[in-house]
Amino acid sequence: MSRGFVKEDDLEHAGTDLPERPLSPFPNYVTPTGLQQLQEQANLLEQQRVQLAPRKEDPVVQQTLARVERDLRYLVARLESAIPVEPGSALDTVRFGCTVEAEDETGALQQFQIVGEDEADIAAGKVSWVSPLAKALLGHKLGDSVLWPRPAGNLQLEIIDIR
Known part of the structure; x- marks a missing residue:
């Protein structure tokens, strides 16, 4: 395809329109370790977002920033819906966390x-x-x-x- 048929805006925004990560329809039960992992991943992505923000005019950074922001939205939604479950002390039956x-x-x-x-x-x-x-x-x-x-x-x- 000739470059005459491609708008510059299309090139600049290529890869920034990512589909959202699907959320599970099931209750979001998490172990204490799982909750901590979600929080750490969200914090890491927030740090990446802050570091990338000043260079957001760069098309490559825009693509990376779009992925980071999408993943951060997913993790925030998972943290908001998290149902922490402490492992029980009676281990006579298989349960969540066992x-x-x-x-x-x-x-x-x-x-x-x-x-x-x-x-x-x-x-x-x-x-x-x-x-x-x-x-x-x-x-x-x-x-x-x-x-x-x-x-x-x-x-x-x-x-x-x-x-």
């Missing part, structure tokens, strides 16, 4: 902590409370056998520890 150790049908041990959506990190063994795995585990007791529905096929898990 760490569950389970043995699958092959004898492999797996450990999961049930956390809020924003703090889920499967590499760290943290699963969202709305995930199929957490839904299978929640409300069950030590020694219970649960069925974990997975795209790769259902897996039977036996709860061997709750902490």
Whole structure:
């Protein structure tokens, strides 16, 4: 396309009209650690926004600033809707915030902590409370056998520890 058909304003604002990050329709339960992480991320983005603001005429900075402001709006909304949940002391039943150790049908041990959506990190063994795995585990007791529905096929898990 010839540059004659491109308005300068279009080039300057390219990448600054980002779609909003979708908010979950579920209650925003968070562990104390998850709430702290949200606050730290929001503070970091606010610092970035303040640092970028003086150079907002630069098109590259405009793109970065648009992303920072969008992510900051998301985090502020998540903080406003946060429902902090303290882990209970009675650990006879799997609940939000618990760490569950389970043995699958092959004898492999797996450990999961049930956390809020924003703090889920499967590499760290943290699963969202709305995930199929957490839904299978929640409300069950030590020694219970649960069925974990997975795209790769259902897996039977036996709860061997709750902490």
